[in-house]
Amino acid sequence: xxxxxxxxxxxxxxxxxxxxxxxxxxxxxxxxxxxxxxxxxxxxxxxxxxxxxxxxxxxxxxxxxxxxxxxxxxxxxxxxxxxxxxxxxxxxxxxxxxxxxxxxxxxxxxxxxxxxxxxxxxxxxxxxxxxxxxxxxxxxxxxxxxxxxxxxxxxxxxxxxxxxxxxxxxxxxxxxxxxxxxxxxxxxxxxxxxxxxxxxxxxxxxxxxx
Amino acid sequence: xxxxxxxxxxxxxxxxxxxxxxxxxxxxxxxxxxxxxxxxxxxxxxxxxxxxxxxxxxxxxxxxxxxxxxxxxxxxxxxxxxxxxxxxxxxxxxxxxxxxxxxxxxxxxxxxxxxxxxxxxxxxxxxxxxxxxxxxxxxxxxxxxxxxxxxxxxxxxxxxxxxxxxxxxxxxxxxxxxxxxxxxxxxxxxxxxxxxxxxxxxxxxxxxxxxxxxxxxxxxxxxxxxxxxxxxxxxxxxxxxxxxxxxxxxxxxxxxxxxxxxxxxxxxxxxxxxxxxxxxxxxxxxxxxxxxxxxxxxxxxxxxxxxxxxxxxxxxxxxxxxxxxxxxxxxxxxxxxxxxxxxxxxxxxxxxxxxxxxxxxxxxxxxxxxxxxxxxxxxxxxxxxx
Numbered sequence: 001x002x003x004x005x006x007x008x009x010x011x012x013x014x015x016x017x018x019x020x021x022x023x024x025x026x027x028x029x030x031x032x033x034x035x036x037x038x039x040x041x042x043x044x045x046x047x048x049x050x051x052x053x054x055x056x057x058x059x060x061x062x063x064x065x066x067x068x069x070x071x072x073x074x075x076x077x078x079x080x081x082x083x084x085x086x087x088x089x090x091x092x093x094x095x096x097x098x099x100x101x102x103x104x105x106x107x108x109x110x111x112x113x114x115x116x117x118x119x120x121x122x123x124x125x126x127x128x129x130x131x132x133x134x135x136x137x138x139x140x141x142x143x144x145x146x147x148x149x150x151x152x153x154x155x156x157x158x159x160x161x162x163x164x165x166x167x168x169x170x171x172x173x174x175x176x177x178x179x180x181x182x183x184x185x186x187x188x189x190x191x192x193x194x195x196x197x198x199x200x201x202x203x204x205x206x207x208x209x210x
Numbered sequence: 211x212x213x214x215x216x217x218x219x220x221x222x223x224x225x226x227x228x229x230x231x232x233x234x235x236x237x238x239x240x241x242x243x244x245x246x247x248x249x250x251x252x253x254x255x256x257x258x259x260x261x262x263x264x265x266x267x268x269x270x271x272x273x274x275x276x277x278x279x280x281x282x283x284x285x286x287x288x289x290x291x292x293x294x295x296x297x298x299x300x301x302x303x304x305x306x307x308x309x310x311x312x313x314x315x316x317x318x319x320x321x322x323x324x325x326x327x328x329x330x331x332x333x334x335x336x337x338x339x340x341x342x343x344x345x346x347x348x349x350x351x352x353x354x355x356x357x358x359x360x361x362x363x364x365x366x367x368x369x370x371x372x373x374x375x376x377x378x379x380x381x382x383x384x385x386x387x388x389x390x391x392x393x394x395x396x397x398x399x400x401x402x403x404x405x406x407x408x409x410x411x412x413x414x415x416x417x418x419x420x421x422x423x424x425x426x427x428x429x430x431x432x433x434x435x436x437x438x439x440x441x442x443x444x445x446x447x448x449x450x451x452x453x454x455x456x457x458x459x460x461x462x463x464x465x466x467x468x469x470x471x472x473x474x475x476x477x478x479x480x481x482x483x484x485x486x487x488x489x490x491x492x493x494x495x496x497x498x499x500x501x502x503x504x505x506x507x508x509x510x511x512x513x514x515x516x517x518x519x520x521x522x523x524x525x526x527x528x529x530x531x532x533x534x535x536x537x538x539x540x541x542x543x544x545x546x547x548x549x550x551x552x553x554x555x556x557x558x559x560x561x562x563x564x565x566x567x568x569x570x571x572x573x574x575x576x577x578x579x580x581x582x583x584x585x586x587x588x589x590x591x592x593x594x595x596x
Contacts, residue, residue, distance in 0.1 A: 004558075008498065011248045011501050011502040012498070014247075014248055014250055018250075019246070019250050019251055019252045020251075021250075021251050021252045023252070
């Protein structure tokens with residue numbers, strides 16, 4: 001019998017407690033996301049030189065298990081005027097977030113600290129393909145993520161876009177040709193800009209997978 | 211019956227129906243809120259202020275839903291069943307007073323009429339079970355029949371105890387007899403039996419054997435949808451409200467105890483408010499019980515009813531009769547009733563079939579990290595597993 005009364009007491013006590021429900025869609029009644037929350041991927045913005053970290057190296061695109069990304073790189077105009085260390089920068093980037101499974105492999109494989117799982121997790125759209133986001137939207141997501149979480153690159157020395165001191169001085173032809181041979185172009189070219197001008201471009205972008 | 215009487219009764223009936231509908235809507239909202247709070251949820255919050263219009267939205271949804279007729283159903287039985295459940299639930303209210311003059315027809319045999327009418331709803335439930343041509347519905351209907359018939363006995367016996375004290379079956383007279391104290395003081399056992407048997411009559415949660423969702427998936431109501439299901443629902447909540455009201459009338463002093471001040475219509479309004487407040491408390495207790503206890507097995511239900519409630523309700527009547535016959539003071543009845551109540555509660559706990567062993571598990575805190583072996587452990591050679 002004591003058990004019966006105890007049961008009533010337990011429910012009375014819980015009834016006195018504050019409900020733990022978070023009324024989700026109201027902006028001020030949601031739960032806070034943890035810093036480690038993994039939402040959809042976003043591209044990060046290098047505030048030092050005002051350009052994205054992403055160089056369009058396509059590693060994330062090749063690693064993506066659902067083939068939801070596509071991208072295209074271009075020569076970095078800031079590098080031409082010696083304001084950035086990056087020779088290549090992302091030109092177009094499209095992610096179909098409807099296909100993304102939030103696995104985070106793109107973040108793991110990125111060598112440039114350029115992509116991160118943001119806090120963005122709300123996908124509701126009225127269009128069937130409304131979740132294809134382009135470069136600008138990805139960068140906006142990334143900027144919001146950076147301002148929310150005080151994000152810092154994992155390899156700041158390697159991936160900073162701030163030009164090195166040696167970049168300002170004219171480079172020797174030998175060094176440049178070495179670098180050019182690294183990317184597989186003929187060694188006679190003396191600058192990266194020449195390579196991209198002489199290399200035939202694909203009309204429809206480098207790779208379209210989604 | 212004259213024309214004016216006919217008109218007044220019709221208007222009164224319509225008004226009563228409106229009042230009951232509003233009360234049912236409020237009760238569904240209150241029940242969802244109460245259960246939600248017990249489970250640390252919020253309940254309906256979207257429609258209206260704190261979900262106050264949620265029952266209206268639910269009602270609209272139910273009315274606009276498609277009414278499905280199973281192809282093998284027995285049509286007339288299937289369609290009449292909701293009415294057969296609803297009508298007794300409504301007829302009950304003809305003689306239930308909300309205040310001294312606020313009653314459709316104050317019958318001299320009011321309590322008798324009520325007990326007679328409540329039995330009828332069994333018929334509707336069995337009809338619904340039979341007409342649906344569904345095995346779950348059939349099982350639920352027969353379970354309802356067994357349960358309601360079983361608990362009808364202690365229900366009526368508990369009423370009878372009060373009727374013996376007042377020497378009347380008129381509900382207004384019964385309330386007037388409780389101007390000093392409610393009969394809950396004199397007959398706590400009667401109150402317990404009445405409320406328990408009432409819950410079983412309603413089929414509310416500790417006794418919701420006949421529409422147990424996990425066993426007979428809704429019992430007699432499985433095949434019903436839309437407006438017809440809404441009628442069942444309405445009847446069920448009207449019955450819940452009726453049992454709470456009867457508890458207040460018979461045991462908690464109705465609109466008296468204590469008497470309300472003022473005269474005339476202000477007095478009536480105050481009485482009704484006080485009466486409804488008491489009823490709300492009883493309804494709240496019913497919701498509280500629903501949020502606390504799990505469903506009984508059918509054998510537990512039957513043994514509880516026949517082996518415990520029925521004998522005790524008879525003993526209750528015998529004790530009341532003895533006290534009244536020898537003219538002993540009423541406080542002896544209180545004591546006897548309390549003794550019987552505690553004896554009954556002892557029987558509930560001492561019943562070997564339902565006894566529960568308590569096991570206490572003590573959890574010792576474990577410190578994280580490596581524990582350095584102390585001198586004693588190294589000497590005895592025991593090793594720690596860190």
